[in-house]
Amino acid sequence: MIDTALFLLVDGLTNGLVYALLALSLVLVFTVTRVVNIAQGEYVMLGGLTLADLLQGRTPGTLYLLVGGLALCVVLDAGRWRRDWRRALLLVFGAVMAAAFAVAITRGALALQLPVIGMMLVALVLVAPLGMLIYRFTVHPIPNASTIVFVIISVGVSMSVQGIGLLIWGANPYPVDPIMPGGVMMGPVFIPYQSFAILITALLSMGGLYLFSEFTLVGKALQASAMNRRGAQFCGIPVNATGALAFLLAAAFSAISGMLLAPIITANYEMGFMVGLKGFVGGAMGGLIDYPLSLAGVMIVGALESTSAYVASAYRDVLVFSLLIPILLWRSARQSGEAR
Amino acid sequence: MRARGLLALAVSAVLLIVPWLLPSFYVGIFAYAGIYALVAIGLVLLLQAGQISLGQGAFMGLGAYGSALVARAYGIDTFVTLVLSVSATALVAALIGFVTLRLRGHYLPLATLAYGIALVSVFTAWHDVTGGASGLDKIPPLALFGLALTDDRLYTQLIWTIVLLAVLGMSRLRGSRTGRAIATLESHDGMARSFGVDTTVLRIKVFVFSAVLAALAGGLYVHMLRFVSPSPFSLMTSFKLLIMAVVGGPLSAAGGVIGALTLESAQWALQDLLARWGASGNLEVIVFGVILVVMLLKWPQGLWPAIERFLPKPAGRSSGGEGLTRTVLQEDRQEALLRLRDIGIRFGGLQALDAVDMELRRGEFVGLIGPNGAGKTTLFSIISGLQRPTSGSVTLSGEPLPASHSIVRRGMARTFQHVQLVPELTVIENVALGAYWRTQAGFLRGLFALDNAENRRALASARLALERVGLGAEAGLATANLPLGKQRIVEIARALVADPQILLLDEPAAGLRFSEKLTLVRILRQLQAEHVTILLVEHDMELVMGCVERLVVLDRGRIIAEGAPQEVQANPAVIAAYLGGSRDKAA
């Protein structure tokens, strides 16, 4: 009995921690840009599959995606050519350098056959900028749009990116090596090293984000843009850049969680979506604005998932998602209470 | 018959003949387009009401499973099971709507996502009953009066007949009392409530209606396919439906139809293309996602406005004849209509209003003025019922102020500091909103066009009010094209249609040019001559001095002066309040 309980606890904790990184991403994006990013889970997928490719010695399709995105960015900003050719040249130069850097790193990593951690970093370099590009294409043009418009847009992004995942990697699952195979027996429960890796990464990410936000001026500027965009503008803070930064960091966190998750559930093009939604349920507990509460939320989701997987597995998803509605009602009531 | 009506008839005829003209493979696609169009029409109505749903697929599923399972298990006539299933879904939707529609902002879409997934997961999980992920076959076909509808072409014709009826109903609804109210839901909630619209209940009605259409579509789907499984009702379907509504545009039900046709044809064409290139899987979603994003960035109103430009203009509903009965106003200076006793309100640590005593007598024209930050806006929202004071009382004709959407019934109508006219409605339709509380026709009567007589009278009242304020010629215009001065007068006309005892005017001169202000003053004086009781909050002093009989001056939350304009102008306390004390006070 205790064994089972412990097992469920560990399982729930591990699940929860993976979702934690996702909840972190969601709150970061929402607070800074007011976008409810339904597409956030797709970076999980991109992270996992990119890592899978790199570990198997293949050039990941993500590289082409990145280069293509950079090219599209240059094309869209070509309107500035007429006004300021110096800036335009700078833009093209920057894009080319970035693309070249990405290609070089990928080639280098594949040639050197880096260990898992090294490949994870390379995958991060390839996936995280995609977040910034998506911000540029979808939010930057209409920064003052309503929440509903942003929700619909993120639905579109989610569909497209998932489809692109299918295009690049097909429907097959890809095995991904854990950072370190095997595990350790703690009492009656077997804990894989990967779970420790997840724990450490989650703690480092949350700690890192906290330190960045609280102890650097740029981190404070990010917080400021989230609290009052107009006020941030009056300080000279470039609010478009802070939005892009938020998207970049969020994509990075989500990609990392995908790379950590992939050895456990095997990477495939659909993995991001459900993870993203579970992260939403947790994030909703914090109303998408409160970090600690969101983390508590994902832990609850993780625990619920493992217990219901054990008890009544077919209804696991039903339970988790039905939980979302009372949480939203509670948050909404609390928020309007505060507003008064 | 009008040009637009004839065109609609022609298009309908074509759509109904199409199933017979297409090769059998395409008939299926056309049928699916019709089924999705039906759901999209409901989704368009939701978007018009400022709501969004990522869970329409789940309602389709409820309608489908409900009808399919009962018919299959108990052999009941599928026509009956379809009706039962749709009704059951309506009840479920009412419950869900009641619970979730109080959610604001970004919480609502998340909630629709939640039940969208949860419901479909139930379909998969409850496999004893539903057959789980692999589904159930041997679903009986749709049977009408014992005759089974198995011919694909006939079925498709039925589907499209229902779609066209839905579009017709929507178009009727649009011109009705409920339709006008629905147009206010997205961004004019407060204004709608001030004219008697119970916005919460209306939102639920819209939500239930869209669920009904989705359930009906689901039922039609399942009895055509004769097979039911969870996958056609997944989140991806809900997303696709959203794209259809966005592509067609939220402005018109016809937009939903266009969106469905466009997307279904595009999907088929893309799948064909992809198959030829040897690619497998649902790659067309990439294109759909991009289309969705691009549409929202560039053409958020969808394709419909571009199409509508080439169509003949729709004829408005008729507004001739007599209006609704008007109360004759008497002059009776003695009766105090509005009484404020010792009003106080605190925000956190700040006492924004303190010991405010005020009276408004029948037939009076009173102005409320004061420097910035004096509390005029706060006092005005207390008077108009939007805020409750922390102390003191407000009575209207001797009784306390009721809930916000009941105030207009008791005879108080208002205008707004930032003009609250619905851009999607014409001038006369906006003004007719004022008559909401004086009329009854609800959602169903509007849908089935059983409200003609009452609607005509409401519109007639609106027309008469417009003529009363000198804007009779502008009745059929789009409000966006009117200059601000005329927009403000339209607001006054709308308030007049509510047949008020008291007219509350909130800074009606703000942003107006001098000539527009002159017109405003003329109208106000005329209303005064007709014994309308008016309370005016304004900043333009010349204007206020030139109209009102009595002034009440507020400063720092208290009344500092009251009386005729000339007296108040000369009052040193008032002058000091406006110009400020000097800095040379020795501590």
Next chain:
Amino acid sequence: MTKLLEVANLTVGYGAATAIDGVSFDVARGEFVTFIGPNGAGKTTLLNSLMGVLQQKSGTVTFNGEELKSLSPETRVARGIVIVPERRELFPGLSVEDHLRLGAFLLRGRGRASMTAALERIYALLPKLGERRRQLAGTLSGGEQQMVAVGRALMAEPQLLMLDEPSTGLAPRVTEEIFEAIDRLKAEGMTGILVEQNAHLALSVADRGFVLEVGNVVASGPAGELRNDPRVLAAYIGAGDRYRDAGASIE
């Protein structure tokens, strides 16, 4: 004296409304001008337009010889135009010192010593801020919040400081402190535009004044002369009977 800011025929509005109708004026380096007038006169609209928050419908604004056109607010801060907004626009979850540091965001490259020195200067000017440097802005009183907004603006080392109704909602004593600070800034040579409803207060600190009434300048001149100008009172309280002969019938 060089003209720091030149505004020619500025017209600004929201949608169909026109809030400012063809206003022209200039500000010389080291001058402190004020715009006074009742609410709805367009004073805040003027500053919002100069700050890039609102698009102008027509007219030109030239700062330091450069036409501002459609530059974003954050870019204007980089050019040296800084505003203390009417609603303060603070960050409720951040401390007083955070606000000041963020005010100097664009100057962060200068190093820690420079930042510390700048902070000390502000704390010397507004001692109440020094007492509360760790306090969260959301918990401050109205007057303290106003001081934070002023301090934050000053940290950006503005060439042109714009103050939007700094006395709104403040008790007289606090208003005193704020205006004493403004006096000191002026003595140090700061160029400024002060928008105020409180005409006496504004005219006691400014060099020149403009009276705005519903989007037009109806009077202007040295502050000392304006103080006794009857047109000022008329703008607020209304003197003549413009509408006397308006009549009551609709044509």
